[in-house]
Amino acid sequence: MTTSNSALPPMRLRIIGYWVDDDRPDLPDPANFVDPDWDPGKRQAVANYLNAGRPIGAECGCSPCRICGAPNGFEEFTDGVYQWPEGLAHYVLDHSARLPNEIVEHALRSTNSSTFVGLVDTEWWIAATG
Numbered sequence: 001m002t003t004s005n006s007a008l009p010p011m012r013l014r015i016i017g018y019w020v021d022d023d024r025p026d027l028p029d030p031a032n033f034v035d036p037d038w039d040p041g042k043r044q045a046v047a048n049y050l051n052a053g054r055p056i057g058a059e060c061g062c063s064p065c066r067i068c069g070a071p072n073g074f075e076e077f078t079d080g081v082y083q084w085p086e087g088l089a090h091y092v093l094d095h096s097a098r099l100p101n102e103i104v105e106h107a108l109r110s111t112n113s114s115t116f117v118g119l120v121d122t123e124w125w126i127a128a129t130g
């Protein structure tokens with residue numbers, strides 16, 4: 001593998017919404033995130049945000065909902081900051097799984113503005129020559 005000065009810094013997507021199962025007993029249990037009193041407007045906004053993610057591939061097979069057992073998608077989505085499974089919006093919307101504040105605020109901020117939320121590297125372009 002070769003590297004050069006023009007390489008962007010390596011980007012790490014923070015994974016969210018992957019839940020406990022037999023293969024990954026270390027992952028969180030969605031039941032611990034359920035908050036029936038969570039504001040329905042925010043819940044809907046976060047679910048919309050999650051559904052509008054950019055698909056970046058498919059998991060192996062369909063992932064059933066850990067709470068109700070319904071088939072719950074197989075794609076992986078990203079927004080350039082987080083990566084989550086397609087079915088995460090189902091937990092938010094249908095089971096009122098309240099995601100950590102960091103994610104809720106990120107989703108609401110991104111929904112309410114057209115500004116790209118990632119870090120912008122200006123130095124490379126400023127130093128570029130024709």
Ligand SMILES: [Zn+2]
Nearest residue numbers: 065067068069
């Ligand atoms: Zn479910």
